[in-house]
Amino acid sequence: MNQALELLTVPFFACLLLTGIHAYLGLHVIERGVIFVDLALAQIAALGVTFAFLAGYGLQSTAAYFTSLAFTFLGAAIFSLSRMKGGRIPQEAIIGIVYAVSAGAAVLAVDRAPHGAEHIKYILVGSILTVSAQETFTLLLLYGGIGLFHWVFRHRFLLISLDPQEADRQGLWIRFWDFLFYISFGFVVTSSVQIAGVLLVFSYLIVPAVCGSFFSVRVGPRLAIGWVLGFAASVVGLSGSYVWDLPTGATVVCTFGLILILSAIARILPRHLSRIRAGEGHRYLWGTVMGGSVLLLLAALYLMIHPRGSHLWLDLADRAVPEINLAFLSRVERETYLHSIDSIRRAEAELKRLQDMHLKVTWGEMEISAEMKGRLLQTLAGRTEIAWGDRMVLGTLRERARVRQRFILGVPAAVIGAGLLWMSFRRFRYLRSKGGKPSSLFI
Amino acid sequence: MQSLLLKLVTKAAILLLTCWIFWPSWGIPETGKKIRVVTTTPDLKALVEAVGGDRVDVESVATGDKDPHDLEIRPSHLVKLKGAELFVRIGLDHEPWAGRLLQRAGNARLFPGGEGHLDASRDVPLLETEVPRAGRTPGHIHGFGNTHYWLDPANARPITANILKALSRLSPGDADRFGQNRATFLDRVDRALERWLRETAPYHGTRVVSYHNSWPYFAKRFGLEVVGFVEANPGVPPSPAHIGSLIERMSHHQVKIIVMEPYFSDSVPRLLAEKTGAAVVKLSPSVGGAEGIADYIALFDYDISRLVSAFREAGIPKRQESGR
Secondary structure, X not given: OHHHHHHOHHHHHHHHHHHHHHHHHHHHHHHHOOOOHHHHHHHHHHHHHHXXXXXXXXXXXXXXXXXXXXXXXXXXXXXXXXXXXXXXXOHHHHHHHHHHHHHHHHHHHHOOOOOHHHHHHHHHHOOHHHOOHHHHHHHHHHHHHHHHHHHHOHHHXXXXXXXXXXXHHOOOOHHHHHHHHHHHHHHHHHHHHHHHOHHHHHHHHHHHHHHHHHHOOOHHHHHHHHHHHHHHHHHHHHHHHHHOOOOHHHHHHHHHHHHHHHHHHHHHHHHHHHHHHHHHHHHHHHHHHHHHXXXXXXXXXXHHHOOOOOOHHHHHHHHHOOHHHHOOOOHHHHHHHHHHHHHHXXXXXXXXXXXXXXXXXXXXXXXXXXXXXXXXXXXXXXXXXXXXXHHHHHHHHHHHHHHHHHHHOHHHHHHHHHHHHHHHHHHHHHHHHOOOOOOOOOO | OHHHHXXXXXXXXXXXXXXHHHHHHOOOOHHXXXXXXXXXXXXXXXXXXXXXXXXXXXXXXXXXXXXXXXXXXOHHHHHHHHOOOEEEEOOOOOOOOHHHHHHHHOOHHHOOOOOOEEEOOOOOOOOOOOOOOOOOOOOOOOEOEOOOHHHOHHHHHHHHHHHHHHHHHHOHHHHHHHXXXXXXXXXHHHHHHHHHHHHHHHHOOOEEEEOOOOOHHHHHHOOOEEEEEOOXXXXXXXXXXXXXXXXXXXXXXXXXXXXXXXXXXXXXXXXXXXXXXXXXXXXXXXXXXXXXXXXXXXXHHHHHHHHHHHHHHOOOOOOOHHHO
């Protein structure tokens, strides 16, 4: 197990580097409203590598690097030229088009090349788990250099991102600075995508910046919040991947999603709490009742229309209170139901044991005869199938219970749902007639 | 003047068009018509060609240098299938796209159960049939046994037997010739197999880790023991714990070789190699998977020579041939 922790050290430092530069660049990206520019630039760079590859240069060669750089410059030029003052075409449209066309072109370009598709995949997928110490060090140098560059010219870059009109008024050459911005951005994104993959880089870029702007309008605090949250996501994501034995990149991305939700709640909660304290609690209560009643009504209708479908709420209720289903089964069925649940649990424990044993046998850590080995495999397969059979039995019995629950549960649930919905409607109409101000959850 | 030119151009165009319409039938004697065969993989193509010789015209849908699981269907595939008389596939769910492909091509005799549909796995002794068939399986695991059976040269015998039957049915006049072709081919395979076994014999029982579970037939024939897989669940990136335990076991048991297909990402295998001192060997699972692999025998020539030189470089001790 220590091995696994050791494996995560280098990726952890790489994640810190990613946090450092991307939380900052994300701020610019959000302010400029060019959310998907990283995907587009990464794809253009990939197209560059592809062309070099087709011309006979290796993927890691200098020629490939410079070709991809040249393509990134081209992308930077396109994006800096496509910024229009009050134009009718949003820049996000241009970015989307650049992304789609360069992705399509790359597919066409490598169609005939051996291992073509895989090469494109490598360039864009990356794998944070396998990043090497040298790569991380290169990242440190590159990000450090670009960070320094941005720090030196921070006033101009920030002014153009935050307030382009003012920058224009001051006589800044916006297109030129935009070009520099996109080039430096392209450098960063191209290298980080190769290491961490598109999804992870996108999360590092956007989520900390968005969370930062939840809490502040000033650049400093936003950046600080972004860095702290990016750090937290890296720590939690990597440890989660270790503890629960999950693919690393995907775990970090989902952690970012969780952090975004939590900070959104943290952002809106105090305001809403103070409103509740100010005596507006009933609004929230009736809002919840309204939402819940709609869900209940729909679920009840679905149960009545299609009792054999999957009813998540009833499944959850079963797990918590098995008596609900048992009440709808005959005595024999009840026995089978309970027996299957028990047998699945036992089979799972048994399977775990057999799989461990199988692993030990394959690695030669445990000696058994060839005949026993065959029997082990057969038992493994057999147990799996039996457990599956039990699950099927359980499913069938559950379906039977559902069919019987169809109207007994469905009609009352529908009536309650409709009643609550009607009541909350009336309540809201009454509140509106009293002249409460309309409220939004997020502002 | 201009109208004369126009007339000339029109006449030339009509002449060209006529030629084009009738061109395919020119100069091809009826008796020399080849049997048009479409196979799913280049390995089957090589085997069909070995039996059919110059009497067949074989095309493969997948190429050897790409993962056959994510094939993208192209219009040209459909055109090939529309005109084909025989469709040969690996079967056992190896080609999840085959059903869709046949449906779209709409050539009824190639449909499963039709006279032009050959499932090459029919008489092959399969491995790993103990995998449970029912229920959910993580990633893509084949439910009916491992599908990479062409990687055992001995399986060329049952596969070509069925190909011979199918081709002879389509062209009964050539049956003897096909039979002779097959006998010559199998003779070559047998002699080559003797050579391959001789080369691998000193390394009998060597433990290797493979990327994907695609080498059990190959391993069984050439005396390798595949003790672990880089992918815990096929198609899903491995978790740190899986890689960690693999590193521990590989170091502890002195496993020095990681076998993988050239088309998978080698980032995790490289990491494993770096941590354990093992070597990553890219073996081609298919004809056409690397330069110079033009036919079925060349495939094994390539793989065996790469493997043996990797064993030699990794300093794996040779064993006495009487070992097993």
